[in-house]
Amino acid sequence: MHRNLTDDPVLLSYAASTVPSPLEVSTGTATGGQIIISVEATTEVLCKMIVISVPVGADADEIFMTTPTPVATLNTSDWSTSQQTIKGKDISMPDDIDYAVFTLTNNTAGYAVNAFTCTISGNVNTLSGPATVLLEEYSSPVENPSFSTKQTNFTMTKSDAPAFYVNNFMAVFSATPTIPVATVENSTAFQLNWASNGTSYAIYVNGASTPVYSGTATTYTVTAGIAVDTTFILVATQAELTLYATLTVTVSNPLLTPAAVNTAGNESVGGTFTVTGAATLNGITASSLTISGSSTLADVTGTTATLNDATINGTLTTTGSATLGNSNINGTLNVTGNATLTGNISMVSGGVLLAAGSVIDTQSVYANTDGFAVAFAAAPSDSTKSCWTRGCLYTIGTWFSCMGGTMGSFGNNWSSVMNYNYGCVTLPIPKGSTWQFYGGNASGTQVQGPIYIFWFPLGNNNAEDTYRLLSAEEYAPVPPPPLPDFTTYMNERTDKATQFIRQLESAFGKDLDEATRSQLVNSWLGA
Incomplete structure (x- = not known):
């Protein structure tokens, strides 16, 4: 079938966009994209048919790959769609371009036009650049019914893939995949999801040398769950580049080692409290507190405090002096007086x-x-x-x-x-x-x-x-x-150079041809 495209302007109002915008070309794996064409409702125009022609192939002026074939979906039952692939010569376009042609047929009585959207989905090819989508409508004004074909076109831009990224590394339950979780029950299955444009991924657990997952998917199911708080390290790779992300998932009812003791109620020690191993203490109030071993504390209040090799996960408040040696404070540290920091300081972890x-x-x-x-x-x-x-x-x-x-x-x-x-x-x-x-x-x-x-x-x-x-x-x-805007500046320089050459022509009584004059102007401008 051969169709001669007309110059008659369309009567309907259209809005064309892409997702993403601009379209991203495929790199190592196929990258999907959508062309979205919206039609505004009107009571002044009747329309029997709309034909959308999308160039397909591997060149820069083509949009989608030919395989798999792009598909069109509508958000209304007023219209139906059919599809075929034709050569450019069949629509008075270059013969070396193939087009995926989508014909939208109006099923309403009297060919009334209500608002609707047509979405064309496919895999974007590998070359960036502009490409033209053709649109024809077979329409007529309501006041003077006479159907004819009109046309317009839209230029869609394809750009190179975005910079390498990894983000949104989170844990979810399969039943609620859009709700992140930070805490799970012991041995309960959950998923790890992330967003990235990498080509391969690996997940390591708590410093182990062998990954628990490696592949190309951006999700991994921890089928057996975890028994204790666990840090997952995601390694994303794209060509020679590598990015990392970490996620710690805590367990509400952890399986602790026998050497550990955890009490949920209030405990009182009337004499000396001595811990020979590591200790985790929450809500400590003491007039004088000295801890020399490895300890994890939460919400410490005291007149004076001397802590060595301690981790504080709450607020440290002392009304007197405080001496901290090799201590980590993961909560709030309030300093109302002078502070002196000696040694190396780590304040920036990354960007x-x-x-x-x-x-x-x-x-x-x-x-x-x-x-x-x-x-x-x-x-x-x-x-x-x-x-x-x-x-x-x-x-x-x-x-x-x-x-x-x-x-x-x-x-x-x-x-x-x-x-x-x-x-x-x-x-x-x-x-x-x-x-x-x-x-x-x-x-x-x-x-x-x-x-x-x-x-x-x-x-x-x-x-x-x-x-x-x-x-x-x-x-x-x-x-x-x-x-x-340097355009105006360059135009002014060109005009002045041309004026000078013409003055030379007048002074020497010789008219130059346009090519010679243009060559002299470019030499004057240093082009």
């Missing part, structure tokens, strides 16, 4: 990449802890092309920015030299505050460079738990400073 790309929309972030925000404006892969990138951070009512891309300078004998240019800005962010980030490339340059936004929290918490990305409804973004 997280929040965003990357040549264009980063303004995003608000709530800080759950003190930390450092970093914007890194990088350079493009080609140092000989003009590029101007900017990374921006916003806090205390001010945008702070850095510039990257490429930079022009002078070499020997004042020759022109282009080279890479990198920029970085780092800001301290207090806990409980909201900050923003943004990145982009100037218009009118030859290539675009990447921008990266990082978050480095203070403390040993999981970096993913130390911040929260806010929606525009929660915190309205502050407009960032505008990016420069």
Whole structure:
């Protein structure tokens, strides 16, 4: 069947989008994507049929792979859909492109149009770039019924896969897979789920050298459960890159070793309390407390305290002096006087990449802890092309920015030299505050460079738990400073160069042809 596409504009109103946006090309494994076309309701137009043609194949101007065949679904029973694959020549397009054609037929009486959505799903091919989706409708105005074919098209963008990531490492029960759990009962089965674009994964338990799981799935069932509190270490791999994530699951009724003693009631010791092994003590009140062995404490209150090799999982409060040797405080440490810290200090456990790309929309972030925000404006892969990138951070009512891309300078004998240019800005962010980030490339340059936004929290918490990305409804973004547009500047230089060449033509009484004039203008501009 051959269809000649018309230039008549469509009568219906459409909205086209993709999930994700933009579509992500497949890398080691197939990456799925969706094209979503929404049709607005109207009482002024009748429509018998809508035909959507999606280019399929392996090239950059094609969207989905041919196998498996893309499929279309509708959210209404007013319309039905059929599908076929045709050559581009059958719709007056290039013959070397195949199209998956979805024909939507209106089943309503009188061909009325109510709002509905068509979702086309498939595996995105491996090459990034723009691709065009064609749409035809066989429609007529209500006031003057005369059905004819009209057409429009939509450009869909495919981009390279996002930066390597691992997040949302959590435990769940299979019956409630969307509700995370932190505590399970002894020997009760549960699942470990995570989100990542890695190609393979392994899970280790409590430092064991052999993984309990290895594979490509992003879920693992702990069938036998666990008997005691257990730390799971997730190792994600993508090519030469490796990322790690940890998760500790506690047990509400643990199976403890016989050497341990746990009492749930109140205990009183009238004389000297001596522990020769490790001890775990909760809710201690003493006028003078000295512990020289390995101990785990919770909520310690005393006039003076001397602790060596102790872990405090609650609040440590002393009204007098406190001496801590090799001690970990996992709760709150309140210091109302002077504090002197001697030795090495560990305050930063790692960071997280929040965003990357040549264009980063303004995003608000709530800080759950003190930390450092970093914007890194990088350079493009080609140092000989003009590029101007900017990374921006916003806090205390001010945008702070850095510039990257490429930079022009002078070499020997004042020759022109282009080279890479990198920029970085780092800001301290207090806990409980909201900050923003943004990145982009100037218009009118030859290539675009990447921008990266990082978050480095203070403390040993999981970096993913130390911040929260806010929606525009929660915190309205502050407009960032505008990016420069070099197009106008280059046009002005070209106009001045052309004017100068024409003056030379007039001075020498010789008219040049357009090609020679253009060559002289480019030489003048150094192109």
